[in-house]
Amino acid sequence: MIRRTIDTHLLHVLNDWGKIVLLSGPRQVGKTTLARDLQAHIGQGTYFNWDVVTDQKRLVADPDFFEKADRDPARPSLVVLDEIHKYARWKNWLKGAWDGHHDEFRFLVTGSGRLDLFRKGADSLMGRAVGVPLSPLTVGEVAGTLPSWDAFKAGLDHVPAESSENQDAYRALLRFGGFPEPFVRAEEAFHNVWHQERKTMLIRQDIRDATRIREVSLLEVLSHLVPPRVGSPLSVNSLREDVGVAFETVRDWLLVLEQFYYLFRVTPWSKSVARSLKKEAKVYLYDWVEVPGDGPRFENLVAMHLLKAVTTWRALGAGDVELHYVRDKEKREVDFVLTEGGQPVCLVECKSGDETPSPALRYFQGTLGVPTAVQLVNKPGICRKSREEGRSLWVVSADRWLAMLP
Numbered sequence: 001m002i003r004r005t006i007d008t009h010l011l012h013v014l015n016d017w018g019k020i021v022l023l024s025g026p027r028q029v030g031k032t033t034l035a036r037d038l039q040a041h042i043g044q045g046t047y048f049n050w051d052v053v054t055d056q057k058r059l060v061a062d063p064d065f066f067e068k069a070d071r072d073p074a075r076p077s078l079v080v081l082d083e084i085h086k087y088a089r090w091k092n093w094l095k096g097a098w099d100g101h102h103d104e105f106r107f108l109v110t111g112s113g114r115l116d117l118f119r120k121g122a123d124s125l126m127g128r129a130v131g132v133p134l135s136p137l138t139v140g141e142v143a144g145t146l147p148s149w150d151a152f153k154a155g156l157d158h159v160p161a162e163s164s165e166n167q168d169a170y171r172a173l174l175r176f177g178g179f180p181e182p183f184v185r186a187e188e189a190f191h192n193v194w195h196q197e198r199k200t201m202l203i204r205q206d207i208r209d210a211t212r213i214r215e216v217s218l219l220e221v222l223s224h225l226v227p228p229r230v231g232s233p234l235s236v237n238s239l240r241e242d243v244g245v246a247f248e249t250v251r252d253w254l255l256v257l258e259q260f261y262y263l264f265r266v267t268p269w270s271k272s273v274a275r276s277l278k279k280e281a282k283v284y285l286y287d288w289v290e291v292p293g294d295g296p297r298f299e300n301l302v303a304m305h306l307l308k309a310v311t312t313w314r315a316l317g318a319g320d321v322e323l324h325y326v327r328d329k330e331k332r333e334v335d336f337v338l339t340e341g342g343q344p345v346c347l348v349e350c351k352s353g354d355e356t357p358s359p360a361l362r363y364f365q366g367t368l369g370v371p372t373a374v375q376l377v378n379k380p381g382i383c384r385k386s387r388e389e390g391r392s393l394w395v396v397s398a399d400r401w402l403a404m405l406p
Contacts, residue, residue: 002137002180004034005146005406009316011038013130014106015076020098020125021108025134026261026286027202028194030180031110034134035080038108044071045078045106050086063093066105078106085111091125098128112206112260132315135308136178136286139402142169146406149318149340152309156346156372159383159396160403167380170399174301177289195287199223199262207260218243219253226263226283231296231335233280233327234265254283261286264307269324269337269344282325298378299335299350302398306336306348309405326368332360337370347373355382355395365391376401 013019023031039045046066048055058065066079079097084090098107109129140146143166147155160166176182179198182191203223208216222243226234240250257263265281284307285291288300303323310323320341327333336348347370349361357375365373371391376398384395394401 002142002184003144004030004037004134005141005144006132006134006312006315007034007038007041008146010034010108010132011041013132014038014042014078014108017130018102018106020094020129022125022129022131023108023110023134024112024131026136026179027112027206028179028181028198029134029136029261029286031134032082033180035082035108035110039078039080042076042078042106044075045069045080047080048082048084050081050083056087059087059093063096064101066097067101073104076104076106078108081107081109083111084109095125095128133308133311135311136304137173137180137183138178138305138308138405139166139169139173139399140305140309140405142166142173143403145403146312147404148316149313149321152313152404153345155404157392159385159394159400162381162383162397162400163403166403167399170402174298175289177287178304179287191289195290198287199290202260202262207256210260211256213253213256215245218245219256222250222253223257223262226257227285227291230284230291231282231299234283235280264303266303266307266323266325266336269326269339279327294378295350295352298352298398302348302350302376302402303336305402305405306338310338312406326364332363334358334361334364334373337364344368344370345372346370349373349375350378350398351375352378355384357386357393357395362393365393374401 010021013021023035025031039047046069050056071077094107172183172186176186176191182194203220204216207213213219222239225239225242236247236250240247243250258265263283263285265283267281268279284300284303286304288297288304291297291300306323310321313321322339324337324339325333325335326337334347335350337344338346347361347365349358351358355377361373361375374394374396377395378398380397380399382395382397383400386393
């Protein structure tokens with residue numbers, strides 16, 4: 001079993017901050033498994049699943065049912081609430097449970113994108129709960145690393161040593177994706193079946209049950225049209241024509257697919273917020289194996305590693321760290337830029353096999369004054385560094401550099 005490196009932070013939030021943890025992420029990313037592991041670490045607790053009818057009856061009949069479980073009152077007990085967001089009054093109940101029992105109990109809620117949607121409602125858990133994302137596995141997590149944002153910035157002038165373990169993890173991730181079960185099994189037939197079932201359940205169960213979308217079959221068509229467009233600015237107008245629905249409908253459906261962790265957007269960086277809002281975002285998938293073509297799939301894997309790093313650093317309290325891409329009117333483009341406080345810190349370009357630094361990467365590093373630029377190459381054994389005017393430019397194998405990320 002692979003240890004999820006965010007577990008130490010979750011225990012810190014539960015025990016030291018005394019907050020409810022709202023653990024959200026894609027379907028089958030390992031939320032329930034992680035919650036059970038934390039429960040075992042704490043040593044006692046209650047597991048509740050709204051999808052189990054007997055658990056539903058317990059809560060309705062006795063809102064303080066968790067207090068009746070066998071436990072040592074001198075030690076904290078972890079109450080894991082799985083799928084509780086399907087209960088219409090879950091937030092009111094959870095607020096009451098936490099207000100009355102947070103000295104003796106810790107509360108951890110797991111859920112999909114719908115959990116994030118409910119958090120934004122008027123009846124919020126502000127002051128009581130902390131949201132923590134759980135993303136697919138990455139090279140760094142398989143290696144057991146969880147660098148802080150400050151540690152990552154401080155280490156940008158160095159690259160980890162070549163490692164056969166990291167190379168193996170990288171190859172397996174590229175082939176089978178970052179979801180724990182197919183990654184661990186590493187079996188092509190299993191992954192194919194697992195992938196189809198997961199996508200069907202996501203759209204025809206999770207999204208259908210949580211939204212008022214009636215044309216689920218057309219939403220499914222939209223989900224098939226997105227993977228070939230990964231890595232390019234996404235035109236909603238083009239998708240509207242292909243699906244045969246209104247512009248606003250496609251726009252809203254893309255937002256739903258994002259909220260339920262099927263896809264994510266990377267927006268353009270600009271010194272002017274107004275200008276950046278007018279440019280089209282690029283989209284990527286949480287399961288990059290679905291992306292056709294070696295180049296786009298490689299870029300998607302890197303995008304997911306960077307998104308996970310940014311969301312993890314923010315959950316750890318790093319502050320205003322964001323992920324964007326950069327493109328100008330001459331269509332020069334660099335795939336990704338990490339920013340802090342709106343200022344570029346690191347440029348990242350993806351190349352399947354080209355070891356010559358991208359002209360656009362050089363241009364934007366010089367024009368924007370970015371201290372570090374990295375060109376990731378999808379093959380092992382590459383690590384070169386050059387310096388110009390105090391700035392570093394790396395050309396390095398993806399398996400080595402990605403190991404620096406959480």
